[in-house]
Amino acid sequence: MLLIRCPYCEEERPELEFRNAGEAHIARSANIAGESDDDFEKFFFIRSNPKGIIYERWRHMHGCARFFNAVRDTVTDKFVMTYKAGEPKPAKLPGVAK
Amino acid sequence: MSGAFRIPRAGRLSQAKTARFSFDGQSYAGIEGDTLASALLANGVHLVGRSFKYHRPRGFLSAGAEEPNALVQIVRDEARKTPNVRATVQELYDGLAANSQNRWPSLSFDVGAVNDIASPMFSAGFYYKTFMWPKAAWKSLYEPKIREAAGLGVSPDKPDPDHYSSRYAHCDVLVLGGGAAGIAAALAAAETGVRVILADEQAEFGGSLRFETGAKIDGQNGFVWAQAAIAKLAAMGNVRVLSRTTAFGYYAQNFVGLVERVSDHLKAPGHDLPRERLWQVRAKRVVLASGAIERHMVFANNDRPGIMLAGAARTFLNHYGVAVGRNVGVYTANDSAYAAAIDLKKAGVNIAAIVDLRDNPTGPVIDEARALGIEVNFGRAVIRAGGKLRVSSMTVQPKNGGGERTIPVDAILMSAGWTPSVHLFSQSRGKVAFNDETKRFVPGTYAQDCVSVGACNGTDGLSATMDEAYAAGDQAAKDAGAKTAKGTKPKVDASESWSRGMLGAAPGAGPDTTVKAFVDFQNDVTAKDIRQAVHEGMRSIEHVKRFTTNGMATDQGKTSNMHGLAIAAETLGKPIPEVGLTTFRAPYTPVTFGAIVSHARGPLFDPTRKTATHPWAEAQGAVFEDVGQWKRAWYFPKAGEDMHAAVDRECVAVRTTAGLFDASTLGKIEVVGPDAAKFMELLYTNPWEKLEPGRCRYGIMLREDGFIYDDGVVGRLAPDRFHVTTTTGGAPRVMNHMEDYLQTEFPHLNVWLTSITEQWAVIAVQGPKSRDIIAPLVEGIDMSDEALPHMSVREGKICGVPTRLFRMSFTGERGFEVNVPADYGQAVWEALWAEGQKHGATAYGTESMHVLRAEKGYIIVGQDTDGTVTPNDAGLDWAVGKKKTDFVGIRGMARPDLVAKGRKQLVGLKTKDPKVVLEEGAQIVADPKQAIPMKMIGHVTSSYWSQNCGRSIALALVAGGRDRMGDTLYVPMPNGVIEVEVTSMVFFDETGGRLNG
Incomplete structure (x- = not known):
């Protein structure tokens, strides 16, 4: 069972309290009704499936109930860092070689 | 005297404490503190089981958790029949009853042993090759027969009457393994004051100190020192000492699963004791002190009862006071078997000969063996064992060939060397490294905050182990935040030391032979099978493993993996590390389902949700159905009615007079705030801004892909307050869906969402007489059609308690849904029921609700829709706001395939x-x-x-x-x-x- 740091509670809590909520940093267009089929396809259907660093959304379901973003390594399952929803994709990751 | 093979004054058990037990119906005497294995051996019983495939007679290989052969069934009563218990770890209690397995009609005469003669049919991969033709025979003949023949032991057929407990624990330093290394590490860590947990799978701590008579620590015999150290640790407030506790799984971020056997060793466990306790421990640092496991020699008929590991024989002698034979042969490729021979010789057992594969080894144990008059042969191999139900001889030959000599024996002790137990280290995702000099896989690269010490780290000798373990325990404590260390390192005064040995098949079981030289005893895999797998094209050790089933039995290859790997590597002509080690997986030893499931079974498996009127419905004889976790009244049969009759009556009554229905399970969410209407506009297809307070609207929620996700009636209580209802099953995911959009896509909206499903009990009163039933109980609400038209909501009081009274209908009749605080649900229901009786009202359940809504063509999301249905598909275009420029699903709905x-x-x-x-x-x-x-x-x-x-x-x-x-x-x-x-x-x-x- 993983320990995940909730950026709102500022605490590491067991995985049981959390739910994964899919890939992060996929913005919903402010003019979604006017999007082309291709743009909507990219927005709704296309997801990355990297071996290594992934940016994803989690929800502290059985804690503060907030959605937040996390950087996780899909090879080691280790959480590199977590940050609040709405914050930009981190430019630098702690302890990860480029 | 408890058995003819018990040596007076040997061992540590008190002869006074006799325990009677039975094996296959035969009664024996043992001593408290015995294992079933030591007690049987004390009585001269070696034959205890039949092997899995060939049904060959088997005895004890080991004295511990690695045992592949001696699997028995322990019977306490009708419901408690535990199969596949390793006799070497089952502690004896007075009255213990054990049976052998995998034999018919009896252990000494087993019909299945015909497989041994027919063994060419059952060689490696036979499952894949033998049962191919004719195709039809698989289902009718092969599969049923294989299923009948396969498997070890018989599952109990009654529900498990025992209970199990489960605990979570946190500590700074978790020490796994309570031999000299583990105890030293725990002492070092504990003396700094940090929280320490020390666990060992045995009943008594000490590990190999149980048999190493040569070990002296702090001036004491090693085992005595260990008991004193454990007593000291157990008395410390910051230390938890767990015996009979196996660390079976090492998971992410130093999360370790352990199972404690609480009462399997007791004669009559009280009902207040769990059978086992699952510990889930999160540790800042883990010290692995899991020791090493001795390997057997791979030679012809090395599985005959009476042939066992040298260390095991030494344990049986030095701890349990049992001689494993009277005329014992020794076959070894390292020093450790000499110590066993010496101890037995000193206890009065004849050592027929030591056969040492090495050419000219030297050392104190060899000198001592010779000094005791034991015959020692170098450069020779045991090429086969004689006897069937018990070993009767060993045939010796110079290892490069030459004249054979057969020596009569009644037991053979063997040692091919010791394999570091890297199981837990490997489970922690650490990478093992092969030491070419010592031919051992030892911990290489660590993936987690843990450290290996002692034999499991490839460290030889007690002094080096003590230094390493004490330093590691101290460092682990410091890493976990400890500041000062106060203790002193125990001093090793004397120790035994050995290493090396050999891997793979011994001479006489080489590639040019067809003998049965067993590598994996439990799955009956021989050296020949491994070679055959390579010859048939298996290259990776993972393929060899699956083709031969080497290491796939319940012992997971604790004694066999290294031999199998060495034989595969030799046959492939590759160095061992290139062939690679198979992955170690949890559990280290088998774990009962009971321990894992713990209390989560029966009614406690999943929460049961009951509505406020549940007791009333139960008293009325309602039949309930499960809807998610809810129990809902399905129908209310009167005497003699089946479901159809009851539903027909309920449905007619609702349309002629009135019906009462408990709708409390509907999901309810309150959407509140200055931007509540804006939020509703974005989450539902309908327009909401212009809905007047006090009115209701049927809302449809889509996913972004344009398909219907949920529906429900929404009442606007005030400009900034909506009372949203959802489907019963959809309540949690709708709440999650709303929160997701509110928190991440529309965070600028000033809105709060609150789940109020359980705050309000909902009583639907439907039918022509519904208003007549409700009106007398309501205060402060004008019930006329003008003041309270269809699809409207008012707040007021009913029966003196607050209500949100909805005028709405899921039946097509004049109808109301009375929301009251859940605590008053049953009282208000009873008042409405009493009023309803004056008008001939009936109670109806979910089945009638379904029929009534279908008569009106009202859909149920999830039944009439399946996640691929658009509002248009469902004929609900009218509920989609045509002038709206945004709502979740607006773009998805316009996809080419959806239009x-x-x-x-x-x-x-x-x-x-x-x-x-x-x-x-x-x-x-x-x-x-x-x-x-x-x-x-x-x-x-x-x-x-x-x-x-x-x-x-x-x-x-x-x-x-x-x-x-x-x-x-x-x-x-x-x-x-x-x-x-x-x-x-x-x-x-x-x-x-x-x-x-």
């Missing part, structure tokens, strides 16, 4: 024969005469007998359905084709006049 012609649409179906009720899920075709496979154009989503319509009714998703009104379609069923007519979805009161009736 294409010919989509499946919801329609009504009437069977040509009104008495025939369609099956839900039945497929629909346009032409019943077409060839199979027919083109299916839709399916039935809802279907009922409607007593109100006097016929069957159904809803269906049909391709281009709305263009097929009046058409005849067909539903092919196994016993004939049913003709149906496509109709409107409304079967009753098409004009809707009854809503105000």
Whole structure:
């Protein structure tokens, strides 16, 4: 069972309290009704499936109930860092070689 | 005297404490503190089981958890029959009853042993090759026969009457393994004051100090020192000492699963004791001190009862006071077996000969053996063992060939060397490294905050182990935040030391032979099988493992993996590290389902949710159905009524007088805030800004892909307050969906969401008399049609308690849904019921609710929709705000495929024969005469007998359905084709006049 740091509670809590909520940093267009089929396809259907660093959304379901973003390594399952929803994709990751 | 093979004054058990036990019905005497293995050996019993495939007679290989052979069934009573218990770890209690397994009719005469003679048929991969033809025979003959023959032991067939407990724990330093290394590490860590947990799988701590008579620490015998150290640790407030506790799994971030056997060793465990306790421990640092496991020698017939590991024989002697034979042979490739021979010789057992594969080894143990007059042969091999139910001889030959000599023996002790137990380290995702000099895999690269010490780290000798373990325990404590260390390192005064040995098949079992030299005892894998796997094309050790099943038995190859790997590498002509080690997986030893499941079974498996009126419905004799975690009243049968009769009566009553229905399980969410209406506009297809406070609207929620996700009636209580209802099953995910958008896509909106499902009990009162029933109990609400029209909501009081009174209908009748605080739910229900009795009202359940709504063509999301249905498909276009520029799903709904012609649409179906009720899920075709496979154009989503319509009714998703009104379609069923007519979805009161009736 993983320990995940909730950026709102500022605490590491067991995985049981959390739910994964899919890939992060996929913005919903402010003019979604006017999007082309291709743009909507990219927005709704296309997801990355990297071996290594992934940016994803989690929800502290059985804690503060907030959605937040996390950087996780899909090879080691280790959480590199977590940050609040709405914050930009981190430019630098702690302890990860480029 | 408890057994003829018990040596007076040897061992540590008190002869005074006799325990009677039985094996296969035969009664024996043992001593408290014995294992079942030591007690049987004390009585001269070696034959305890039959092997899995060849049904060969088997005895004890080991004295511990690695045991592959001595699996027995322990029977406490009818329900407590535990199969596959390793006799070497089962502690004896007075009255213990054990049976052998995998034999028929008896252990000494087993019909299945014919497999041994027919063994060429059962060589590696035989499952894949033998049962191929004829194809039909697989199902009728091979599979049933294999299933009958396969498996070890018999599962108990009654529910487990024991209970199990489960605990979570946190600590700074978790030490796994309570031998010298583990104790030293725990002492070092504990003395700094940090929280320490020390666990060991044995009943008594000490590990190999149990048999190493040569170890002296702090001036004491090693085992005595260990007991004193454990007593000291157990008395410390910051230390938890767990014996009989196996660390079976090492998971992410230093999360370790351990199982503590609490009462399996007790004669009569009280009901206050769990059988086992699962510990889930999160540790800042883990110290692995799991020791090493001795390997056997791979030679012909090395599985005969009486042939065992040298360390095991030494344990039986030095700890349990049992000699494993009277005339014992020794076959070794390292020093450690000498110590066993010396101890036995000193205890008065004849050592027939030591056969040492090495050419000219030297050392103190060899000198001592010679000094005791033991015959020592170098450069020789045991090429086969004689005897069947018990070893009777060993045949010795110079290892490079030459004259054979057969020596009579009644036991053979063997040692090919010691394999570091890297199981837990490997489970922690650490990478092992092969030490070419010592031919051992030892911990290499660490993936977690742990450290290996002692034998499991490849460290030889007690002094080096003590230094390493004490330093590691101290460092682990410091890493976990400790500041000062106060203790002193225990001093090793004397120790034994050995290493090296050999891997793979011994001479006489080489590639040019066909002998049965066992590598994996439990799965009956021989050296020949491993070679055959390579010859048949297996290159990776993972393939060899699966083809031969080497290491795949319940012992997971603790004694066999290294031998199997070495033989595969030799056959492939590759160095061992290139062939690679198979992955170690949890559990280290088998774990009961009981320990894992713990209390989460029966009623505690999943929460049961009951509504406020549940006791009332129960008293009325309601039949309940499970809806998610909820128990809902399904129907209320009167005496002599079946479900159909009850539902017919309930449905008619609702439309002639009135019915009461508990709708409390509907999900309810309060959407509150200055931007509440804006938020509703974005989450639902409907327009909300202009909905007046006090009015309701049927809302549809989509996913971003444009498909219907949920629906429900929403009441606007105030400009900034909506009372949203959801489907019963959809409540949690709708809440999650709303929170997701509010927090991440629309965080600028000033809105709060609160789940109020359990705050309000909901009593639906439906039917022509509904207002008459409610009105006398209501205060402060004008109940006239003008003041409270259909689809409106008011707040006031009923029976003196607050209510949110909805005028709404899921039946098509004049109807109300009375929301009251859940604590008053049953009281208000009873008041309404009493009032209803004056008007002939009935209580109705979910089945009637379904029929009544289907009569009106009201859909149920999840039944009439399946996640691929758009509002248009469901005929709900009217509920989509045409002028809206944004809502979740607005773009998805416009996707080409979602607006294409010919989509499946919801329609009504009437069977040509009104008495025939369609099956839900039945497929629909346009032409019943077409060839199979027919083109299916839709399916039935809802279907009922409607007593109100006097016929069957159904809803269906049909391709281009709305263009097929009046058409005849067909539903092919196994016993004939049913003709149906496509109709409107409304079967009753098409004009809707009854809503105000």
